[in-house]
Amino acid sequence: MQLAFRTGFLYTKKYVGEVYKSMQPPKFVVIMLVLIGIMLFTASTGFMFAADTNEDNSLHQATATAMSKGINMGQLRVDEEITINEKVVKETLIREYVNQSNFHDGEKRLNIYAINSQPAMIGVESYNTFAIPIKKYLKEPDDQTTVRQFENMIFEAKKVTK
Structure with missing residues (x-):
């Protein structure tokens, strides 16, 4: 039997091994840290998915509304051609994009x-830059992420007979 001495007390090797085992972090703490990491990753992914979906919907709705409001109705009635007023479309697009967005975090x-x-026709691109939780907790210098959407809308006649 091997013996170990520690400050005058006599310990067996088996007892010393148990002391070292008890000094290791408990499995519960390790499991909780892993679960917290998974939760942060899932929350960040969900946050990005929500921002991407919101950006897509708001840009599509704003573009469709702007194009509909910008149609020159007089030209449509007389020549049966769809033309738009570019100034009206730009102003309406900006106003509707701001009103349609539900995701108010970050910079648009x-x-x-x-x-x-x-x-x-119109071609529009939008960016939304915002902070996500996992980058905040990892203390990265740049905790911002960006979602990007692009929308093309063309109004044209399939077949014209005059």
């Missing part, structure tokens, strides 16, 4: 790449 940016009166 809207780029209008192309707008044309005839054929009636």
Whole structure:
């Protein structure tokens, strides 16, 4: 039998091993840390999914509303052609994009790449930059992430007979 001495007390090797085992972190703490990490990852992924879905819906609705409000009804009645008023479409697009968005965290940016009166079309891109929970807790220097959406809308006639 091997003996170990510690400050005048006599311990067996078996007891010393048990003391070292009790100094290891309990399995419960390790499991809880892993579960908290999984929870943060899931929350961050859900947050990004919600932001992406909101950005997609708000951009699509704003573009459709702007194009509908920008149609020149006089031109449509007389020539049976769809043309749009570009100024009205731009103003309505910006106003509707701000009103449609339900996700108010972060910084939003809207780029209008192309707008044309005839054929009636618009190309718009939007960015939403916001902080996500997992990057905050990992203390990364840049805890921001960005979602991007692009929307093209063209109004055209399939077949015209005059």
